[in-house]
Structure formats: structure tokens, C-alpha cells
Amino acid sequence: GVVVVGSISADVTAFTRRLPRRGETVLGDDVTLVLGGKGANQAVAAARAGAPTWLVGCVGRDPFGEIVSSALRSHGVALTEVRSVGDRTGVAHIRVDASGENDIVMTPLANADLSAEMVDESIRAVRDRASVLLLQLEIPVEVACHAVEAGARAGLTVVLDPAPAQPLPDRVWPHVAVVTPNESEAAALTGVEVVDVASAERAAAWFLDRGVGHALITLGSAGALSVTRERTRHFPAYPVTPVDTTAAGDAFTGSLGAALAAGLDTATAIRRGMAAGALATTLPGASPSLPDRKAVDELLDA
Numbered sequence: 018g019v020v021v022v023g024s025i026s027a028d029v030t031a032f033t034r035r036l037p038r039r040g041e042t043v044l045g046d047d048v049t050l051v052l053g054g055k056g057a058n059q060a061v062a063a064a065r066a067g068a069p070t071w072l073v074g075c076v077g078r079d080p081f082g083e084i085v086s087s088a089l090r091s092h093g094v095a096l097t098e099v100r101s102v103g104d105r106t107g108v109a110h111i112r113v114d115a116s117g118e119n120d121i122v123m124t125p126l127a128n129a130d131l132s133a134e135m136v137d138e139s140i141r142a143v144r145d146r147a148s149v150l151l152l153q154l155e156i157p158v159e160v161a162c163h164a165v166e167a168g169a170r171a172g173l174t175v176v177l178d179p180a181p182a183q184p185l186p187d188r189v190w191p192h193v194a195v196v197t198p199n200e201s202e203a204a205a206l207t208g209v210e211v212v213d214v215a216s217a218e219r220a221a222a223w224f225l226d227r228g229v230g231h232a233l234i235t236l237g238s239a240g241a242l243s244v245t246r247e248r249t250r251h252f253p254a255y256p257v258t259p260v261d262t263t264a265a266g267d268a269f270t271g272s273l274g275a276a277l278a279a280g281l282d283t284a285t286a287i288r289r290g291m292a293a294g295a296l297a298t299t300l301p302g303a304s305p306s307l308p309d310r311k312a313v314d315e316l317l318d319a
């Protein structure tokens with residue numbers, strides 16, 4: 018199975034013809050309220066890919082907490098390690114204009130209360146049933162670093178999606194089995210401007226130099242670059258017609274994690290992640306756009 022340590026939020030999105038100027042009010046066309054947060058999205062992606070999945074995270078005791086919990090449950094994510102703390106669930110406040118341009122205010126609220134002790138307790142609770150730990154950086158960075166080390170110590174394969182990108186202490190990297198930045202996250206962490214496969218290879222070398230086992234840099238419609246000490250491979254993307262690229266990276270990481278937990282070989286796991294990422298771009302929104310195992314099988318067989 019897969020254990021995900023990460024953020025949970027209620028995504029409140031207003032759709033308008035154009036975004037308001039400072040101080041201006043515009044009329045919107047629609048508003049949606051859906052489950053979001055990179056931790057929750059990756060957990061849903063892993064569960065929909067067929068893996069027994071536990072999410073370790075915090076929600077508040079408010080109506081948003083009930084809404085996101087029931088969404089997680091309906092996608093098959095185990096809630097035993099989701100804690101209700103305080104009175105406020107994290108909220109992402111999103112505005113999207115007719116061209117798809119957006120801006121986002123993400124307020125962590127309950128996500129800020131996730132602690133190293135909670136992570137230790139949860140890893141202890143699920144370690145006999147899980148083999149892969151998925152992490153992102155929307156939770157307090159010291160808790161994410163603790164989770165990397167605790168997960169590796171418990172014998173889990175630690176997959177770190179360093180998003181949003183922020184510097185991590187050198188001691189953390191050797192415990193990361195797989196790092197999965199996109200182009201901009203790879204650039205922010207390594208200082209290498211990632212624009213193509215050759216520059217992605219230079220960025221990947223930065224991670225390997227710091228002790229990471231496998232650098233897997235996602236390149237959107239250009240696919241992904243996989244670099245280990247033994248081998249460098251470029252995987253071309255599956256051609257699709259994207260309508261909304263939100264959560265492509267979360268679909269990729271969740272599906273990759275599920276495939277690794279199922280014992281599939283690395284190249285197959287990468288292909289399943291890429292197919293899930295491609296499919297996520299063909300539907301609007303974050304968690305509602307995440308494909309299930311059958312959709313991934315169909316794209317890979319096509």
C-alpha cells in the first residue's frame with residue numbers, strides 16, 4: 018500500500034470572464050467547492066490507481082472538514098490517519114478567467130498543525146501494510162523533512178514531490194529514493210534553468226550528487242526524464258488534448274507510487290504515472306480529474 022503525508026484543503030474556485038483589478042468587483046459565472054491539497058490529490062490518485070492508501074494529514078472541525086473527509090472516503094482513501102485538529106480546515110481560494118489564467122491564495126490552517134509526532138504515530142500504524150511513502154512540501158517543512166527520515170528508517174520507499182519548491186537541509190536528500198520535481202521546481206532547487214531534456218539531465222545530476230537514488234523530472238507535454246546512477250532515460254509523453262493541466266503532477270506521483278507499491282518495475286511505474294498525468298489534463302479541476310486504473314490501462318493499451 019501507499020502512505021501519503023501531506024496537505025488537505027477545500028478548493029473554492031470562482032470562474033469569471035476576467036479577473037478583477039485591485040479593489041474591483043466582477044460578476045462570476047460559477048463557483049465550485051472540491052477536495053484539494055497536494056497530499057489529498059496524490060492520495061486520491063494512488064487510491065484510484067488501485068493501491069490501499071492512507072493519508073496522514075489534518076483537517077479542522079468545520080463544514081469544510083466534513084466535505085473533504087467524505088470526498089476522500091468516496092475515492093477510497095483510508096481516513097484512519099486523518100486528524101481533526103482545531104476548528105479550521107485548509108482552504109485554497111482560486112479564481113479562473115475565461116482564458117484559464119488563475120490566481121490562488123492557499124491558507125494552510127489545519128495543515129500547519131501536522132506534527133512530527135503525528136507522522137511517527139501514523140507510520141507506526143501503517144508500516145506493516147505500506148511500502149511507499151509519498152511526500153510534498155505543502156506541510157511545515159521540518160515535518161516533511163522528519164517524515165522523509167522516519168519513512169526511510171521504517172523501510173518505506175520515500176518518493177518526494179518537492180512542491181512548492183523550497184530548500185531542504187543536505188541531510189534529508191540521501192533518504193529520498195525518488196524525487197519528482199517538474200521543470201520549475203527542479204530549476205528552483207538546483208539553479209539549473211530546465212527547458213529541455215539536456216538541461217533536465219544537469220538538474221537531475223544535482224539531486225544524485227546529494228544522495229537521491231532516482232531523479233524523475235516531469236516535463237509536461239515533453240514527458241519525463243529518469244536518471245539513476247546506472248541509467249538515463251527519456252520517456253516521451255502520451256499525446257492527449259489538454260483542457261486543464263491542474264493536478265497532472267499529482268496524478269503522476271500518486272499513480273507512480275501505487276505502481277511501485279504493487280511491485281511493478283520502475284519503467285512500468287513511470288509509464289503508468291505519465292499516462293495518469295496525461296489523462297488528468299483532459300478533464301477540468303484537480304481531484305475530480307484524476308483517472309482510475311482502468312483509464313490508465315486503456316491509454317497504455319491504445
Ligand code: ADP
Pocket residue numbers: 199200234235236237238240241254255256257259262263264265266267269290291292293294295298
Ligand atoms: P506538474 O503538474 O507538476 O507541472 P507536469 O506538467 O510535468 O507536472 O505533468 C506530469 C506528467 O503528466 C508529465 O511527465 C507527463 O507525462 C504528463 N503530462 C502533463 N501534461 C501533459 C500534456 N500536455 N500532454 C501529455 N502528457 C502530459
